[in-house]
Amino acid sequence: MDFSFTAEEERFREEVRAFLAAELPDDIRETHFGFRRHSWEQMFRWHKIVAQKGWVAPYWPVEYGGTGWTPVQQYIFDEEAMMAGAPRLRPFGLKMIGPVIIKYGSDAQKAHFLPRIVSGEDYWCQGFSEPGAGSDLASLKTKAVRAGDVYKVNGQKTWTTTGQPANWMFTLVRTDPDAAKPQQGISLLLLDMTLPGVEVRPIITIDGDHHVNEVWLNDVEVPVAMRVGEENKAWTSAKCLQGNESVGIANVGQNKAELRLLRKLALMQQRGGAPLIDDPVFAAKLADLETDFMALEITNLRMLSSIKPGENAAELSPLLKLRGSEIQQRSNELAMEAAGPRAAVWQKDASDAAILDRYGIHGWLLSRAFTIFGGSSEVMKNIIAKQTLRL
């Protein structure tokens, strides 16, 4: 039992640091340290820089652009990148559909899509949820009827994060309405967002911003060649897609970077004539948050170092998602408290905008979604109760 990183891991960390020092653009770094959120443009630019280095899809097999890093190395890269002020690499292509195409896709799909995910040429969004199918995803109703070489797709997807900049969507559709169980009769399609009949409508969320969309599909003709895996059998691949993430699921790197920003803010802000961080009530709340974070960080490392080569998400991963998202919410909450009365200013480009952009009331409101998307906390608990506790 040894809590230190190996010499090889430390060397790797130095290599990552050197890359970040040389290649992370100043404006992106300053956005983070200035308490602002990264823009789309910054995220895409950063993706391309990391892709250029060959490090953008470390968890993929090497033949498709992976790096052959161990889970601990992947974690180190994520932690260092977040602490340097880099944006998170968007997961939709890299972590979600990419690994599914690798596992279930045709040779043509692999040859076409994988390099474009790596390069950042294509940008993906997820078309899973529907107005009537959230946690109960298997009740989805979007219909795909086969007509020769195409499926005619009709229906409505929702909560489509980053649907606006995306040019491709992976989507679950019902191809057999008469299947015995709702989980049967579902297929996975890769859908070109520029096809006729695709309409993206913005949903403005509680924080006043445009992160998610409705996607309406009216007689969209998707080539049968764009189906991943067998017809009617997508439920297994969809579950693989959801269970894929193990390294990043707890958001340890991001949580660590946000906690540092919170401490920085608590040094800057004053309460009763002294820095907020010295206020005993605030300090006690911060101590509780740091405590939970330390526990998460070590539990995450315990999980990562227990994953054997070729294995996927371990049994602890839903639990890590749960606590990771709670911690993110609480650091946003403390940041809102730290911002003080000015947190109530709604207009972000008013004075003090720097703090408000990331950490106003907007941050607290936005963070409500963290325990809902990607499997709500309640669904995560159901999974643990069944799979791990066998209740």
Place this chain on the structure above:
Amino acid sequence: MDFDLTDEQRMIADTVTDVMRDADDGGAWQSLVSSGLLGMTYAEDVGGAGLGVLTLTPALTAMGHGKDSPPVIGAAVLPGFLSGRCEMADFDVDGAVEGTNPVAAALPENTGALSAENGTLNGTADMVLGGAAAKTLLFCLEGANGPSCGAVDLTADGVTVTPLPLLDGQIAADITFDNVPVSLSQAGADLPNWMSDVAAVCLCATALGAAQAMRELTRDYLTTRKQFGRPIGSFQVLQHAMVDVFHETEHFESLVLAAASACDGDDAKHRQRMVSALKRFCGTRMRAAAASCIQMHGGIGTTEEYALDRLTKRILIADMLFGTADTHAARLGKLVAEAARNEEKGIPA
């Protein structure tokens, strides 16, 4: 990073598990003595095994699973650590390792009302673990001239030992000294704090075993207890409560191991951060987990004869001794503020 048990850790933990399983009620202590386990933390040159805190941890966790609560931490583990880190005149260490000289250790938490001046001890060592059965008391206190330590014969004139049975079955003691002569030695500046941190980690390691046993017991109860014609574990509200307990126990394990490892290291600030986080977690989330397990059981969970009783009490002991959840939150808050200031100056944590 390697979280697998070492062969040494596994061997000691297995031995302890066997002893705890085979011992009769109240008999575990004698079995531990005859298995030669008292010397675990004494230095090798005095016949001990010289174990570090992390190496010892799985054995203490194994102990926490047991029926019995032998006073191992107070009467063997802590005296062993203390004796190896400070000169102890007039101390029969061979007898301590073999079990013929019962000892206990009074740490700063116990010695606040104890003074050692002009070669005599006066005042009270408060609630000393293992103190009721001890013949020799090792102590460590913050004096006017810095930390000092020593060994004192509890059969000497002027010593009064008042037993204090604790909620987990251990018998601690208030020990009062009235002009009892003692020879003092200078201790390292960090020793009192280190001892207190180690004591907290050891109790939490035992509490971890109790929490793991409590988790198993409660999970099993949910699958066997039927109400409304079905196992109560089929109700989602109980499933989610059980998931929380599962969850917190995993995080608790992470903190126990990390704090134990930090006690073996050289970085005192890092150790204090980890230990305070551990104690805060124990006193908030694990206390709540124990309460939740009782709640999930219903009436049976509130009875003294049911196993949950001793497991809960073991967690509460770790919660209450060597700094409360609040004192540790305060210490952690200060350490976090200090680290934040260093961070701003570019000094790495």
